[in-house]
Amino acid sequence: MNDQTSVRLSLPLLQLGQAQKELSHNEALTLLDFAVQPVVEAVGVGSPPVSPDTGACWIVGPSPTGAWSGSPNAIAGWTNAGWRFLAARDGMNAWSRGDSAFARFDGSRWRIGEVTGACLLVAGRQVVGEQQSAISAATGGTTIDAEARATLAAVLAAMRSHGLIAS
Structure with missing residues (x-):
């Protein structure tokens, strides 16, 4: 962890003497909104939709283009201020509306509809x-x-x- 972001989700942290702390705080809340009980429209999408609804999210594919370039496997959410990205972490889960199933990130890729357990x-x-x-x-x-x-x-x-x- 650095002193700029949180350990697990890389959320922006407030800094001593920081001007306009509300910007960092609001950014962190926006990313938390995408991270907690996430619901995505689809998994593995390569390019952003043309007219997304505010608050809608997608799981970015492994080779994204356009505004999603540089954010493979991330959860991309559309806000009034544009795209926000939440990097995938091993074990992260999201409900995929397009698949009517959970998607789980295994550290390298999203697995759709797989359920693991002992019984x-x-x-x-x-x-x-x-x-x-x-x-x-x-x-x-x-x-x-x-x-x-x-x-x-x-x-x-x-x-x-x-x-x-x-x-």
């Missing part, structure tokens, strides 16, 4: 945990039951396609 709880009960080992498909045997085998095959295929068991 999934519904009403306090674990319904999905770590992926289990593969289950062999039914084969052979002295009695062949085609319907049972078809059902088991469908269950196994569904579980594999959901990633619940290995293939």
Whole structure:
């Protein structure tokens, strides 16, 4: 951290003897407005929209152009005074209206719609945990039951396609 900006979000700090402190304070509040519970129109956009609404935000793509040049992966928000940029930090999340999903910055890029965790709880009960080992498909045997085998095959295929068991 330097004495000019905050450690995590690089928000401008007030300085002793600074004239017009309200400018730094208002800039910090504007950036906080974009950072807290962020909602963006789209993720990975390369150039700014022509007529953005005040307060609308986008996640800038990795190779931005125009007014967004030099701000890859940042959250860009339109204000009455023009574009403001909030640099992405590892672990930062934003709701993407365009994707109807959360986007999470992993330190190098934004990942859309990916949810990570150790388990999934519904009403306090674990319904999905770590992926289990593969289950062999039914084969052979002295009695062949085609319907049972078809059902088991469908269950196994569904579980594999959901990633619940290995293939």
